[in-house]
Amino acid sequence: MILLSFDIEEFDMPLEYERKIDFKDQMSISIQGTNAILGILKKHQVKATFFSTATFAMNASKVMERIVNEGHEVASHSYYHSDFKVAHLLESKLKLEELTGQNIHGFRMPRMHPVDEKEIFKAGYLYNSSINPTFLPGRYNNLDKPRTYFMQDGVLQIPASVSPLVRFPLFWLSFHNLPLFVYKWLSKITLKKDKYLNIYFHPWEFTDITNKDRFNFPGYVSKNSGEKMIQRMDGFIESMKSNKYVFGTFSDFLLTIKQ
Numbered sequence: 001m002i003l004l005s006f007d008i009e010e011f012d013m014p015l016e017y018e019r020k021i022d023f024k025d026q027m028s029i030s031i032q033g034t035n036a037i038l039g040i041l042k043k044h045q046v047k048a049t050f051f052s053t054a055t056f057a058m059n060a061s062k063v064m065e066r067i068v069n070e071g072h073e074v075a076s077h078s079y080y081h082s083d084f085k086v087a088h089l090l091e092s093k094l095k096l097e098e099l100t101g102q103n104i105h106g107f108r109m110p111r112m113h114p115v116d117e118k119e120i121f122k123a124g125y126l127y128n129s130s131i132n133p134t135f136l137p138g139r140y141n142n143l144d145k146p147r148t149y150f151m152q153d154g155v156l157q158i159p160a161s162v163s164p165l166v167r168f169p170l171f172w173l174s175f176h177n178l179p180l181f182v183y184k185w186l187s188k189i190t191l192k193k194d195k196y197l198n199i200y201f202h203p204w205e206f207t208d209i210t211n212k213d214r215f216n217f218p219g220y221v222s223k224n225s226g227e228k229m230i231q232r233m234d235g236f237i238e239s240m241k242s243n244k245y246v247f248g249t250f251s252d253f254l255l256t257i258k259q
Helices: 013-015 022-042 052-059 060-070 089-099 117-122 172-176 180-194 227-242 250-258
Strands: 002-008 048-054 073-076 150-152 156-158 197-202
Touching: 002 022, 002 250, 022 060, 022 156, 022 227, 048 052, 052 060, 052 089, 060 073, 060 089, 073 089, 073 250, 089 117, 172 180, 172 197, 172 227, 180 197, 180 227
Parallel strands: 002 048, 002 197, 048 073
Antiparallel strands: 150 156
């Protein structure tokens, strides 16, 4: 099973690169990208999981309604994207349940930062997907973590997928920068070994973020964004489906591993 997920959030990433962006633009860009994603998923009849901040959901009611109506799963990406308190675990869960009518089972911490699993359990989550089990200088050093799913403190941990042996990360940056045939090859190797693939993206990747003056992103972030990203995701899903791989939500995955 391929677990395709999207972290939908207020687009505050330019602030990390010393660029100002007001909240209205943050939301507009993320909403535009989310609608592009939903179009691709609908075309291929694929279901995905959307990890949403409560802030995004409260300010994007129409796109949240579309996510729910088109059969996708909503999970929590905390309350805000750049401000975290332990209380936000439960508060975001309750707010998302109120707004979507879904039971919120999963959590992913913004920027894959560490989070106390005992607090995740107390807030009532069944699974957490906040670990990238690889080493990225200045970002992650999780080589001591299991590469595939495991239980911790009553919560199922579903790390982002990395390739067997060398733990090459298959996250969004790899998708942008590798030749697509190489990314697909690594995905298939990982699927053969692990029987599932957990890959995640963001809505703003599906918009044009190449304007250096506006966003100041390095080339490895903005490469293949916008229409090129839409085409790459369309091609990836089409290729994987043609190879008989099944796409599902995280909750679908939970059901398969309980059987």
